[in-house]
Structures are given as structure tokens and as C-alpha cells.
Amino acid sequence: MRYERPHSIEDAVGLLAGSAGTAAILAGGSDLLVRMKGGFIEPDLIVDIKAIGGLSEIRETAEGFSIGAAVPCAVLGESAALKKAWPGVVEAAKLIGSKQVQGRCTIVGNLCNASPAADSVPALVAAGAKASVVGPAGTRTIPVESVPTGPGKTSLAKGEIIEAILLDKRPPGSGDAYLRFIPRTEMDIAVVSAGVNLTLDERGVVKSARVALGAVAPTVLLVEEAAQVLIGTKLDQATLERLAKVCSGSCRPIDDKRGTVEFRRKVAGVLAKRAATTAYARAGGK
Amino acid sequence: MVEVTLWGSLGAAAGGKNKVEIEAKDIRELFRKLAEQYPGLEPLIDRGIAVAIDGTIYRDTWSKELPKSAEIFLLPRLAGG
Amino acid sequence: MNFDPRYSARNFASVGTRPIRPDGVDKVTGRARYGADFNMAGQLVGRVLRSPHAHATIRKIDTSKAEKLPGVKAVITAADLPDLTDGDAAMYDILDNCMARNKALYDGHAVAAVAAVDARTARQALKLIEVDYEVLPHVTDVDEAMKHTAPVLNDTIFTEGLEEKPVKPSNVTKRTQYGHGDVHEGFGHADFIVERSFKTEQTHQGYIEPHACVANVSSDGTADLWVCTQGHFVYRQHCAQLLGMEASKLRVTSSEIGGGFGGKTHVWAEPVALALSRKAGRPVKLVMTRDEVFRASGPTSATSIDVRIGARKDGTITAAEATLRYSCGPYAGMWAEIGAMTAFACYNLENVKTVGFEVLVNRPKTAAYRAPSAPMAAFAVESAIDELAKEIGMDAVEFRIRNAAQEGTRSSYGPVYGPIGIGPTLEAVKSHPHMKAPLGKNQGRGMACGFWFNFGGQTCTDLNIGMDGSVSLAVGTVDVGGSRASLSLVAAEELGIAYEQVKTVVADTATLGYNDMTDGSRGTFSSSMATISAARNATKILRERAAQMWDISVDDVVWEKGHATAKGEKHGNLGQLSLKEIAGASGKTGGPIAGHSELVADGAGVSFATHICDIEVDPETGSTRVLRYTVVQDAGKAVHPTYVEGQYQGGAAQGIGWALNEEYIYGKDGRLQNPGFLDYRIPVCSDLPMIDTQILEIPNPNHPYGVRGVGETSIVPPLAAIANAVSNAAGVRMTHIPMSPPRILAAIEAERGG
């Protein structure tokens, strides 16, 4: 086993592309080290990307925000501008693990771990976030929802690294929210979760919407039909009930140690309702 | 003479009796005579038996005297956490 | 010898104060050494290979490849731990649990172990051990295991305690029965009868420190063992017996212990570490991973309980019965029996009957967990009691007060009670402001009672007085939660000196007589009794020495407030001699001054508690929040009230976790799905409110200071108290613990739907 700490993204890509055995990217390590401890993975090469220039920064660009792959989630919460623009994304990122884990874990790691229950992913999907991917063949930008392809699996090719997550600038009248259900108040993996992102017109009518559900299918679900339910409404009670019904109906959950099919279905709708209500208020709706 | 109540599985080992009368001044004598009169109890006594004297549970105190009018109960020896 | 343990009222100077514990600074600075914090020169790393199957015959184990791996110094299997138990069935079970013989009986059962120069090599070696398993059908559910169609774990088991000996083996090792009166007749007099079935899932003690030890066996047949344990003398006996050693040649030192709660009361991997060290000729350190702790060390029973209670309109219970089925893991236990004994212990019942069934399942060997077996029985009984009170239309507290046991009551497990505290705890609850606090929407209040026996047992202490007058107290009960502070207070009290003059340590097995372990809430109860006895023996010597110094008769010397005082007119001018002065002269008056005590600290006295809690339920998700929690419990006499409160709070918190979220989850394959703190959900800080405590002090007549055990009872009421609160908040009766959100939501939905 080798441990490498390259100083450029090109070197990192080169190391990963050139590795003969199992290679792993180390940013926060909060998933990787757990998997190593459990004997689920024994990498031949660990590429620590934290020394690469720029990867540990949140940049505000003309288009919006670029969150480097090595930025710990705790830092997201410390960025006032990001928190103001994308409160739902930040609250999702801040729900991953404990304070201790917050100091290490990253949203890119959360995305690439490809767990259907990952906290930040439904919020990112609802936000329409994109991933900037660097690889041997160059750079490409893809929607975050196309990264995980199933539990533990991603669409990234050998040698590819997500260097940053990109979030758009916010039009006025926008708000997002993320809620998850856990049995305790902290430290759990989401049993089911919902991210909602809305933009309202001047009258408070929903103009555009994205609704994403976590832990109810092999990957995070972007529920187009749910967005349609919201668009054109002021989130009256009937709309919220319809939203809940659509969300519950679109779930394809499983029974496991964290919850049952019935529970996930039902609570997905409840959380979608509640997240939508919060997002609406954040967008300035009344 | 003290009247001794055998509880739980002890009764079965003493031939189905749940009360026996024994002439015993202390726990040691009680155990010895019980084992003599009811051989089925011997392995259970060896494994450990608790004696409740007027509601207070004693584990292995052979020298503990049995007051004449006392209520004597034999109980299994318990585990604690 | 001739120690009189009877209580006598007195004014305390030290006992009842709240000083800082003697081991405190080491623990806040990281210097305290726990099981895994000790190392020896040349030590090897021990690791255990565990069965991935819930039930399998071990046909063959080939260790040859592992043995050839460079860096591997020993590989052992059951062949290296031969059966030396000589017909002692309980020890044989412990041995088989340490290292499987013919069959692997649960997911995580040890089948082989290695010692290697480092962890990596040890891990690699485990992978090179080839085990040929024949996988057998398994059963993990307690009710399923009782069915005649269930796979039988051990075909030598024929249910004990039945009128006729069964002809076929089964998973039910024993049936036991308790009670008195005639329940059939009693139910005939009832105006209301509540009948319910309950289930509780298996929980783990959840101590934060995994099992850890360092074993060093020397070629001369002596050995040392450093280990985290609740009873190093017991571990010594177990290990010596299993390894064929003389007990005195095995010196066991108890490290600081990072929690036990019953789970560190018998050996798990320690004999394995010793066997590895014996084979390798080097010290071996063996530390369990968290995964191993969950898969292979002491959970409590899963249970299935039927309860039936009847009462008259006036609120008098006329009959109560319960059938209790407790899982034991793959080895016989007495867990259902304890449940059967404790179930109705809070009540004064004319007609009561409880029946317990001990059930074998393919799960880890059940170990004691804080008041073992009592919380589940209390959950079932106290839930039914609440429901019955509702049917009668009586207040839940009033109903319990009306039926509470008191001095003279025949307990449901047999004996007649002496002075007990159930009534006073209920009265305290009745008048507690918590009971009158307003509740909001979706909020409910519940209360429940709990009982535990408390134990005494063999105890030994040495109290040595230094020439400077300072006192060192050596005890043999492991300090799991501050007992060194309590015992220092007791020594100071009895000698009449300052707490700071006493330093209490836990001695190793070579330097003190045998002590039973710290279980059954006995640590402070027993060792304080032995400490008082030792101090009184020391005081006798102090008086003799003072008499010598004054050249008067010892009969004229009394011990008061840390001083020898000469009594009688002719000694009026002698003044006093302090302990320090007498100690300073000890070299001339006969040598060192010490007091010893070896006794069986019996008469622990039973313990009762009543808890109140407020819960909010989210009716849309089944989520719960504990809003307020109050513990009322009898301590006899609180030696160090802060640590008594700590026991109350800790037990309540464990009970809350059990009630709401903690459970072992097995897959269809019989493997444990959640062997980690991520999915085995013990309460985190933000899950809990402050836990208020009220200490009642009803002196134990069998302890000089009136002390009772306080450690365990506090885990007994929470399951029921929370179930009653949830039921009051959500309007549904919860019958399955833990009341996880999916279970609560399903119950609410079922209620709505039906």
C-alpha cells in the first residue's frame, strides 16, 4: 500500500489512472477509513487530495459557487454567502455525521460514496448542482444525479476525480430545504429524506421546483411529478397533500435495519411536505 | 424445627414438595440435612442456593443462624449486572 | 470476625458529602489506564476468527497456512483449550463460548485465534485459516425457537422443570414457576381483566470500552493478566479453571474499566489470550473490535411475555399471572426465571403466578445487563397495570399505591418483605411537581415502578495506616462508577478522619483475598461493609496502641472523632491522641497498624424505584422526544449522593435507549445486521433531557450505615414508563420494545385504520 499526497490535480489523475491495483481518493476519509477498518476495501494506493491547490476552497464565481472537493462540511456552514444562497444544501451537508465527522467529511465524498441515504445528495440534486469532473480525458461537467448509479457505484471512470461541486447563483424569490428522518436526534443515517428547491414569482406562486428523495430507491430520486404538483401553486394545504401522495407513490424503498417499506413511503411524503413548506418560506412565500 | 419453603425448580428436585420441616440451627446444617433427606437437592445446593430469612436474601453464609419462628425460603442464586 | 452489620442511626461527618473522586485527575487528563492502554515488552497482537454462520457444524479447521505466515507466533483452536471443566456445565458453556468446539452456535462465535507480531499479520493469518463448516438451519427468534418445528441447537437438552420428562430434546432448557394463591379463583373475583402479549428485542450493555486484555504466561507456569473486568477474582477463577492452572499462580490486575453493566462479569476472550500466550511464549494483547463486542459479547435476552391482571372495581388486584419466554443465546441460563421472580415484585398480591421458559437461540450467549431480566418483565406488567387502572377509571399512581407491597407483604417470588421502599417512592411521585406540570399537544406522561434484588457476597478489604497517619484502603471490588470515592468516605467516617487522608485503590488478585465481582449493585454496599469492619478492627488496634502509649488499660480507651480518648476520672489529664500521633509511634508500640476484613456481605436489601417521564410523539412519523424525566429511588443511605444520582441517571438513560431505539437486528441469514454504534442506536446527548433525581433514604437494616445497592434498579422502570407515556401521547398501546418510529407509526396507522 502506498500513500501519496500530490500537489496538482493532474498528478492526482495520473496516479489514479496509472495505478495497477485498487486506488482510493482520500479527502475527509470518513467513509474510506471506515471501509478500510471493516476490511471491505484494501486499497493499494491512497491519493490524499487535500494538498492540491484550490480544492480546499469555496469560490464565489460569476455563475454561482464552486465548492472544492476537499472542503470539509463544517466549512460550508461557515460560509455566510453560501448559507444565504443555499440554506438547504448547507443544512444537508451539516447533518452528515457528528461535529467530529463534520470537520473531515466532504460533499464530494458523500456523493461518490454513492449511498442512497447520503444526506447532502438529495439537497444537491434538488439544487440542480453539477459536478466538475477531471480525468485523463480532460474535464467535464455533469449533473450530480448522474454520479451515483447504484449503492456504492458511480459513473466515474478510472482516473477521474470530482474536483468541485458547482451551484448556480440564486434568482430572487428562491429557497431550498432539506429534511431527513432519523430515529435519534443525531448520528444516524437517513431512513428517508427529502430536498426541495423552489423559485417563486413576485406573487408568491411557485415558478420552478425540484424535489428529490433519499433512501427510498437505489439512488436518490428526482421526482419530476412532485415538482409539477408544486409549480403554479402557493403551497396550499391541498397541494401539500398532493405532494405527499406523489412522493410516497414514487418511492421504491426496501425493508432494512433502518426502516420498513411502509414507513419510508409514508414518511417520504411527510418530509417532502415539511421541506417544501420551509423552502417556500425561505423563498419569501407567505 | 424450621419450616423451609422450596421455590422454583427446587421443589421438583425434592420429590415435588414445596415445604419441608428441618431441624437446623444455621444455614450449614440446613443444607446438610436437606442434602441427606433429599439427595436430588444436593447438586443444586452445590451449584449455589440463596436463603431468604425473613425476606433478607443470604447467599452462602453457612454460619447464619435460623431463628425459630423465621420464615425461610430457598431461592435460586441469581446473576446481577 | 464477629462483625455486627446491623444498622444503627448516627450523624454522619463524611458519608453524604460529595468530594472529588480519588481517580478523577487521572481520568480527566488521559492518564488512567484502561484495558487497551497497557503494553508489555515483546507483546504480540491476538485476534480471533469468528463464525460467519448462525449455526454450523465445524467439520475441520486447517491452520497450517496461517502458521506458516511469517510473523505468526501461535494459532489456536478449541484443541488448545481442552475441556477441563469436570462436569461443571456453566463453565463448560463459558469455555465453548470462548472457543467453539463442535459447532458454531451464532454469528460471531469464536472458532480460532492467532497471535502475531502486528495487527496486519494477525489479520492476514485469520484469512489463511480454513474452516470447513456444514451450515445448519438456525433460529434467532425466541417464539420461533420454542416451536416443535424449530431447529434444535443442542440435542442433549430436555426441558427441566416439567411434570413429565420430555421424550424429545428442544430449545427450551427449563420451565420455572413462582407465585402463591390461586389465580384462577382470583380472576373469578375480578371486575376488570387486562390481558396482553408483549415482545422486547435484544439489547447490548453498550459499554464504550471494548473487551481488552494483555496475557503473559511464563514457562514456569505462572501468568499475569491485565484486563478490564467487573471482577478480576472471578476472571482469575474462570481462567485458571479453563487453562488448568492454580489460581494463585495467575495474577489478575483489573484495569480501569470503561463500563460493564453486567457484560464484563464472565470471561470472553481472556482464556484465548492466555492460551495464545502460553503457546507463543510471549505476552499477547487481545482487544475486541466494536463489531466483535456486539456480535460476540453479552447481550441481554430478547423476550416474549404474556400478562394477565384482574382487579375489582375498587382497584384491588385480585389475580396476576405472566408467562415469560427469554432467549439465552445458545447456552442454558436462568434469565426467564429472574423475570418470573421480579415481574410482580412491586405488588401485594393474593393470587399470583409466573412461569418462565429459558429458550436457546442462535444468538450470542446472554449475559447479565443491569438488573438482568427485570426491565422486560416490568415493561409487560407495568404496561398492563396502567391499562387496568384506565379501565377501572383510577389514577395510575393511586392504583399502584393501593396495591403496592409493603413490610409484611408476601413477595411474588416467595419471601415476606422487611421494610421496603416501593410505597415511599410512589408517594414521592404522587406529590412530585413533575406530575402536575402541563402537557402540550401530542405529549403524554407515563410512570412505572421497578424492583431489583441487590446482592452482597464475598468481600475483603485491607486498611493500612501509614506512619504519617494517612490511610490506604485496598478493596477487591472493581470501581465501575466512583466507588473508590464512596469507600474513602466510609473509611474516613469510621476512623473519624478527613476524606483526603484516605486513598482507596483496587488491589490485584495477588494482594488481597477473594472478592466477588462488582455486580448485583453490590460494589459500594459490600465493600463499605467490609471497610467499616476493617476500620473497626484498625480502631481496636489504635486503642490498644494508645493504651500502651499512656500505659493504661485498653478498656479505658475509646475511639472518638479520629482520636483515642482516655475515659475515667483517673485519666482526666491524658487528653487525646490523634490517629496521626498513634501511627507515628507505631514502630515502637508493636509495628504497623492495619485493619483487615473478610466477610460475606449479606442482607443487601431489595430496591425499588418509580420513574416519571413525558414524551412527545410526532403522529406523522412516529418519532418521539423525551421531554422530561424524573427518577425516584430508595438508596438506603447515599454515601456519595452525586454518584448515586449518576447511577439513577445512567440507568434511566440506558432504559430510554432500550425503550426507544436499541435492538439487535438479525437478517434472514441469522447474521447480525447492526454490529456498530451507527445502527445500534444508544442515546446521544441531544436525545435526552436533564434527568431529575430524588434520593429516598430508607435505611437498610442489614448495613451499619443503612446502605442499599443503587446501581441497577434505575434501568427497570424506564421501558414501561416510556411505553405508558407514548401510549398516553399517541393513544395507542405499544407492546413491542423498542418503540422505534416505524413501530409507533405502524401502531398509530393501525389504530386510525381500524
Next chain:
Amino acid sequence: MAGVAVSTTINGDNVEYLCQPDETLLDVLRDRLGLTGAKEGCGTGDCGACSIILDDRLVCSCLVLGAEAEGRRVETIEGMAHGDKLHPLQQKFLEHAALQCGICTPGFLIAAKDLLAKNPDPTEEEIRFGLAGNLCRCTGYDKIVRAVQDAASVMKGA
């Protein structure tokens, strides 16, 4: 497997060590440097007993590789007291009996220190959520929360 040479700062002292590439910082602290104050309760970041501060961030040292400490600042429980003067949190933990078995205590103290550094005047709820990454099985957290509250008021006054 080639060892990684690491030069770092631990509790203000320069420290150099050689570790394996897959070795956690917790193992390095405990097994190579004799700093056994940080405990391994789970090895998966779920219990917080191995909490340390790494460049002003509270982390679980079981989720950090020893190799990653290169050039960084590590603070452990062993560096919390100043000589024989305990940190106010340490003192208050003793006074409030905020520990029973004490295995979680170093982790709690480090986490509480980090919490108060970032939020000197936390509410009870902020303390509870701030310490949610540290498991305690003995105390029910009551006395821990009170000790942190008391320490916060002492530190504000200082």
C-alpha cells in the same frame, strides 16, 4: 509496505514518527507515541472517544491517517492541562462527577473545549447537539452538560 515519515506538532511539541500508510492517527498516538488518552470505542467515528483537535478542527483520530498529520497541529487530552493546572473543563468534570467509568471523558473534554472555543456561551441545546458525537453510556449526559455549562461560565468570567 513502505513506512511514511511524518513530522508534526503534538500538544505544541515537534514530533517525528514513521507509520504505515494505512495506520490511523489514533493508532499512531496510542501505539507509537504512548498517548493513550484518546480511546478506541468503535474505530468508525461513531463514539467520539478518540476525539482530538487537528488544526483547530475537532475530528475523530480513528478517521484520520497517521500520514495525514504531516505539517499539522494535533491537540490531545494529554495537552489540555497546563502543567499541574487543570483546564476549567477538567476541573468542572471532576466537581460535577461528569464521569463514571471515564472512558469517554477525554473525548468529551476535547469536544467540549472545541465547542466552547467556537461558542463561549452555548445554550443547553447547543451543548447537547455540540456533544452529540460523543457517546457516554454511564451518566445519561446530565452531569456532563452541567459541567460544560459551569465551565463556560467560569471561562467567560476569566
